[in-house]
Amino acid sequence: MRKKRLLAVLLTLVMTASMILTGCSGNSTGDEGGSKKGERKRISVLLRASESHPKYIMLKKLLTEFSEENGLDEPEFELVVSDADYVTKLQLYINSNSLPDIYGGANGALSKAAKDIDGIVNIGEELERVGMKDTMNEAVYDFFVDNEDGEVYLFPECLNCEFFFYRKDIFEKYNLETPTTWDEFLAVCETLKSNNEVPLIVAGQENWQLMRYLSFAPWRVTKDGFITGYMSGEETFGENESAQTGVELLNELGTKGYFQGGFLSTDYTASKDLFFGGTGAMYYSGSGQIQDASAKYDSGELGFFPVPDVDGMENMDTNVPIHGGFGTAFNKGTYDETMQSFFEYMCKNYTRVCYEDAKVFSPFNEEIPEGLDALFYDLQPLFETASDAWVSWDDKLDSATLTSIVDEQQKLAQGTVNLEDFEKTVDGFITK
Known part of the structure; x- marks a missing residue:
């Protein structure tokens, strides 16, 4: 009886040692059977x-x-x-x-x-x-x-490529051309607003949507130069001209009523439903919404244009955010x-x-295969020779700084903080 018990104990020890030696842990091998081939x-x-x-x-x-x-x-x-x-x-x-x-x-x-x-x-x-x-x-x-x-x-x-969709019938009604600079973009918005149209749909509840308008100008002028410098404490909103342009743009779009009413409570799904349902003249979107836009694009209702240039500054060639x-x-x-x-x-x-x-x-x-929606083929020239990527601020910033900037950008778009105070506040989030 003692011999049988001793044999059982020895067998258990051998099996345990074997398991350890063959490496049963999934952490080091990523599978259930060890690291050996097969x-x-x-x-x-x-x-x-x-x-x-x-x-x-x-x-x-x-x-x-x-x-x-x-x-x-x-x-x-x-x-x-x-x-x-x-x-x-x-x-x-x-x-x-x-x-x-x-x-x-x-x-x-x-x-x-x-x-x-x-x-x-x-x-x-x-x-x-x-x-x-x-x-x-x-x-x-x-x-x-x-x-x-x-x-x-x-x-x-x-x-992914991003761009503005616009409603062709509204642009034709007021003899508007697609804007190539931000000054032209704001002029288009003013014309539309003065004629009781909703110029621009935005998902203001989504942090990245308002941040796009804040970062468009510095991206076109510096690519990642400003945001990298800001995070290291070498650049500030208060001193960088392209960053100041972004601050001014977001403030003007929000305070002059160029966004739809209640834009801060609009999530991305609701923003898509609004625009593709017939509300608003322009909508910043991208290739992820091809299926939403295809029917209206094929019928001639919708067109698209890239991100405008920053007036009076040297802009990089890439004008379509690609990521x-x-x-x-x-x-x-x-x-x-x-x-x-x-x-x-x-x-x-x-x-x-x-x-x-x-x-x-x-x-x-x-090569893009045949039989896809027309937008696939018509959008390709926007990005096929592009060499510079989009720089997502929300990916680069640490969570605490991102949250703080998001709070301030909402105030900026609402007009509850002026430009100088916004710049001073967000510059204070970073120390050298």
Whole structure:
């Protein structure tokens, strides 16, 4: 009896040691079967998305195809819809060094946190490895360049371009031309307002929408120069002329009634419903709303124009904000041969799923297939030769500074703070 008990104890110890030696921990391997070749069971993914989001649609399709071809179980997705909840979830994974194989991240604080734990793959190097770096749109690639080391750690969700839609019948009614400068833009707004039209629809409840108007001018003149200098304490709103132009623009649009009534309580869905439902003459939007706009565009009701120039200043050539959305990162700690193979498969097939499944622009400069909405073909000349990306202030600023600026920009648009006080207040958020 004692011998049987002793044998049982020894067998348990051997099995435990075996498990430790083969490495059962998912944190270091990203799978259930250890790090040895052929033992991976599935690929795990964390996304800030719903099941209807283009990013989920594309990765679900690609990962399912790849997994079936390579004998893997179905990919494991964890979806978080709320921005705040997603950041909290991702930070927990970073803090515990237990990131999934693939996860979403913005080019800023999140990517830096992952880089600090060596938990993120160099996407630029991987694009070179699979021979696809030169195929990627230059501006989209530029959007994800890391400020610290000039490398790229995030793969684009897609190519997003932003611009203004306008209602052709209203412009024709008042003999208006599409504005090419901000002075012309404000003149158009004044004409429309004086004729009891709603010049401009905006989702004022969304932080980034008002911030676009605040940042348009500094972007066209300095690209990322102002916002980078502001964060380091070397630039101020009070001294930078292009930044002052942005302050003046947002204040004038809000206080002169060029936005729709109740704009601060309008979310993005409601703003789309307003404009595409027939309210307002202009709407800042982008390629993400092609499906909303296509019918009216095809019938000749809608047109589009890029971001206007800043009068009296030297503007960069790119006048269409181009970005890659919420980037896709790969966990360096679990980036084994299977994941490398998937990355190559993803790159080779990404354009296909962009257009066939998600109906978005591919980040690769590959041919757009036939049979899509006319806007896909008509918008392409806006960005196909662009080399400079959009610079999202809301990605670059730390959360505390972002929240403080958002509070002040609402006051600026309402007219409850004057220009000088706004500039002085927001400049006080940063210290050298």
